[in-house]
Amino acid sequence: MEYNFDEVIDRRDTDSVKWDHARDVFGRDVLPMWVADMDFKSPKPVIDAIVKHANYGVYGYTYRPGRLNEAIADWMQRRHGWKIEKDWIFYMPGVVPSINTAVQAFTKEGDSVIIQTPVYHPFFVAVKYNGRRLLRNPLKQMDGQYLMDYEDLKDKLDMGAKMAILCSPHNPGGRVWKAEELERFGKLCKSKDAVIVSDEIHSDIVYNGNKHIPIASISSELSERTITCIAPSKTFNIAGLSASAVIIPDETLRRRFADTFKKTGINTGNLFGIEAMEAAYTHGEEWLEKLLVYLEGNISFIDDYLKKNIPDLKLFRPQGTYLAWVDCRRLGLKQSMLEKFFVEKAGIGLTSGTDFGEEGEGFMRLNFGCPRSILEEGLNRIDKAVKSLQSR
Ligand SMILES: Cc1ncc(COP(=O)(O)O)c(C=O)c1O
Numbered sequence: 001m002e003y004n005f006d007e008v009i010d011r012r013d014t015d016s017v018k019w020d021h022a023r024d025v026f027g028r029d030v031l032p033m034w035v036a037d038m039d040f041k042s043p044k045p046v047i048d049a050i051v052k053h054a055n056y057g058v059y060g061y062t063y064r065p066g067r068l069n070e071a072i073a074d075w076m077q078r079r080h081g082w083k084i085e086k087d088w089i090f091y092m093p094g095v096v097p098s099i100n101t102a103v104q105a106f107t108k109e110g111d112s113v114i115i116q117t118p119v120y121h122p123f124f125v126a127v128k129y130n131g132r133r134l135l136r137n138p139l140k141q142m143d144g145q146y147l148m149d150y151e152d153l154k155d156k157l158d159m160g161a162k163m164a165i166l167c168s169p170h171n172p173g174g175r176v177w178k179a180e181e182l183e184r185f186g187k188l189c190k191s192k193d194a195v196i197v198s199d200e201i202h203s204d205i206v207y208n209g210n211k212h213i214p215i216a217s218i219s220s221e222l223s224e225r226t227i228t229c230i231a232p233s234k235t236f237n238i239a240g241l242s243a244s245a246v247i248i249p250d251e252t253l254r255r256r257f258a259d260t261f262k263k264t265g266i267n268t269g270n271l272f273g274i275e276a277m278e279a280a281y282t283h284g285e286e287w288l289e290k291l292l293v294y295l296e297g298n299i300s301f302i303d304d305y306l307k308k309n310i311p312d313l314k315l316f317r318p319q320g321t322y323l324a325w326v327d328c329r330r331l332g333l334k335q336s337m338l339e340k341f342f343v344e345k346a347g348i349g350l351t352s353g354t355d356f357g358e359e360g361e362g363f364m365r366l367n368f369g370c371p372r373s374i375l376e377e378g379l380n381r382i383d384k385a386v387k388s389l390q391s392r
Contacts, residue, residue, distance in 0.1 A: 003287065005040055005294040006371050018367075022349045030349035031378050036171070036323060038237045038369030040291070042276070045283035046236055049275040062271035064091055071281040072230075072245060078285075079204060082217035088249050090258055091269055093242040095201045095229045097261075099126045099165060102227045102246075105260035106195045106253070107132055107162045114156050114164040116148065118356035118363070120171045120199070127165075135161050138359050139173060144316050144327070146173040150184055157192040164189050166215060169202040172325045172356050172365045174318025176210040179218065186215055186222040195253070196226040201244075204235035204288060206320040207296045216249060224250040227257065234322075235288060236280040237369075243273030295322050298368040298375055305379045310386050322369035325353075329362035331389065338364065346385035348378050 011019040018039075022032040041047065053059075069086035076082045092098045099122065107113060109131040115123045117136045127134045135156045139146035157164075166185065169176045177185075189196050196215060203212040216226040231244030248254040299317065302324055306313050312330040328338055339352045342364060351367075353360030368375055 003290040003294075005291065006373065007041070008371050008373060009039060009041065011039060026343045026349045028343065028347075030343060030347055031374070031381060032349040033367045033370070033378050034349045034351045034365075036234065036367055036369075037239045038322060038367075039371060039374065040237055040369070042237050043280065043284040043287035045279045046238065046276050049279035050272050053271065053275050059271060061268055062274055064269060064274055065278075068274065068278045071278050075281040076214070076230075076247070080212055080214050080217065082214045084247055084249070088247050088254065090246050090248060090254065090261075092229075092244050092246055092261070093266065093269070094233075095199055095231050095244050096122045096126070098227070098229045098244065098246045099123065099197055099199060100130065101257060101261045102195070102197045103127060103130045103132060103163065105256045106227075111163070112156075112159060112161040114153070114161045114194070116165075116167065116170075117358075118172060118353065118360035119167050121355050123165050123167070123199075124357070135159060136357070136359075137164075138357075139170075144314060146170065146175050146316070148177075148181055148185060150188060153185065153188050157188055157194060161192070161194055163195045163197060166196060166198045168198050168200055168215060169206060169212060169320035171202060171321055172323055172351075172353075172360070172363075174316060174321050174323060174325055176206050176212055176319040177215075179213050182213055182215045183218055186218060186226075190221055190225065194225075196222070197229065198226055199229045201229060201231050201234050202321045203230065205292065205295065205322055207292065207299070207318070210319040212320065216247070225253075227253065232277050232280040232284075236276070236284050238273075238276050238280065241273035241276050242270050243277040295369065298322075298370075298372060299324070301372060301375060302366070302368060302379065305376075305383075309379075309383045312386065312390075313382070322367060324366040324368050326350075326364050326366055327362065328353075328364055331386070335361055338362070341385065341389065342382070345389065346381045348381050 018032045018035045112133040112135045113127045114135045117138050137153045140149050198215045206212045216223040228247040233239040314327040316325040335354050351365040353363030
């Protein structure tokens with residue numbers, strides 16, 4: 001199979017959120033490096049599976065065959081060393097619906113739920129819109145990386161939190177949590193009997209020297225209190241296909257989750273999502289290995305570029321994800337000015353740091369899941385804008 005991640009694919013006029021909706025979001029044309037999908041084609045086996053069914057021409061109700069469970073279980077074992085039972089899997093249309101369902105299933109209105117900020121914005125929404133109390137356990141910054149604050153986590157658990165939502169790997173910080181970190185986090189949650197929801201959507205995008213560890217795989221004590229959310233959507237660039245799953249080893253938790261979700265009346269999957277998920281987990285590994293090499297090249301490209309040309313911007317070097325958390329504090333701009341600066345002066349669409357909570361002040365998130373030429377164009381635009389800002 002040939003892989004060409006340098007290929008520039010025109011995504012305009014395809015109703016892409018990232019490319020076409022950007023104009024509404026940013027108020028003008030920008031080079032879009034915001035919402036988390038990639039500008040690469042999916043692996044060929046995924047495209048083939050979809051095209052085959054598209055050509056078939058009959059799109060009736062579709063169920064998930066047993067071999068899909070096998071494909072997921074094999075993937076979890078092979079890639080993440082976690083042996084799961086096939087009946088622990090419960091299919092969902094997305095990870096965000098899974099988090100919301102877990103909040104509804106395992107907490108009551110008024111209960112407290114912990115999140116580790118700055119973090120993916122829908123975590124805030126899942127807690128607040130469901131009438132739960134949000135408890136922030138802010139991450140600590142240390143040498144251009146985030147660390148967990150266990151003292152604060154203990155305090156928040158002591159306040160009676162019923163659930164903690166983990167982002168593993170972490171968006172936007174790019175941390176791939178180490179076994180010791182997850183163990184400490186898990187032990188504290190267990191000591192207060194808090195349920196763990198682990199969003200592992202980015203778990204397959206992990207770079208050399210790091211290893212994703214599903215928190216539920218660490219011990220039976222942790223597996224029996226954890227809801228693990230997974231999806232092929234980030235990994236294989238199929239976010240538009242609504243395919244994901246939760247893995248819940250504990251039967252009681254699994255039943256409660258299923259009973260809660262049943263109330264939505266949603267029970268079939270999108271047939272293209274089903275086809276794509278099976279093809280991706282069964283035949284997508286070789287493509288993924290090549291993708292990881294390319295993305296790691298993009299990280300080095302950003303790091304070198306910033307060091308050489310824009311030393312006032314600092315990269316929190318990601319250990320996983322295709323999202324770069326860029327520290328812009330040395331530009332000395334307030335967040336609203338920073339946002340304006342990137343859109344109006346640089347003509348680039350980034351995600352504002354404060355979209356991930358107030359702890360993201362002074363940061364912007366840049367999606368580098370794109371051909372290097374696009375990345376270079378984005379960095380050139382930023383460079384030019386920063387130079388003109390500093391020459392004033
Ligand atoms: C941490 C995290 N969770 C969930 C999602 C989205 O999940 P879904 O589209 O499956 O609802 C994203 C997308 O960026 C994400 O970064």
